[in-house]
Amino acid sequence: MPRPRKWRKVCCLPESNRFGPLNNQINQEHFVVMTVDEYETIRLIDLEGFTQEESADQMKIARTTVQRIYNDARRKLAESLVNGKVLRIEGGDYQLCDGLEKSCGCGGCLRHKCDRGFTPNDNGGE
Numbered sequence: 001m002p003r004p005r006k007w008r009k010v011c012c013l014p015e016s017n018r019f020g021p022l023n024n025q026i027n028q029e030h031f032v033v034m035t036v037d038e039y040e041t042i043r044l045i046d047l048e049g050f051t052q053e054e055s056a057d058q059m060k061i062a063r064t065t066v067q068r069i070y071n072d073a074r075r076k077l078a079e080s081l082v083n084g085k086v087l088r089i090e091g092g093d094y095q096l097c098d099g100l101e102k103s104c105g106c107g108g109c110l111r112h113k114c115d116r117g118f119t120p121n122d123n124g125g126e
Contacts, residue, residue, distance in 0.1 A: 005093045006065075006093070007060075008040065008059045008061050008069075008096040019086070019087045020085060021085075022085055030084070030085045032076045032085045032088070033089075033091070034076045035092025036090070041073055045070055047125075052066045055070075075084045
């Protein structure tokens with residue numbers, strides 16, 4: 001029996017969970033789904049400038065896991081951009097930061113700044 005997946009700590013949910021071309025008809029074949037934990041690696045590494053190791057500490061997972069998640073996220077971004085597919089951000093194995101931590105490594109917890117109505121399921125993800 002496989003080991004259960006470890007929850008990835010996420011500080012901030014996206015303001016919008018759908019991105020893509022404005023001129024295409026939207027159907028299921030033209031969607032790429034990025035998980036919230038994949039979004040978090042893009043945010044931490046590319047936007048905040050964290051290293052993979054710092055991101056791993058932030059998300060409370062192994063650096064090799066961050067590397068795999070980040071590579072998957074970049075592939076999905078490229079597929080959306082190059083092939084004109086809509087990118088949806090949803091689901092994944094994550095737990096939203098409770099907002100009680102003094103510092104999350106990125107200048108304090110961003111949950112109160114980023115909680116804009118995009119609510120995870122009861123189990124933290126999908």
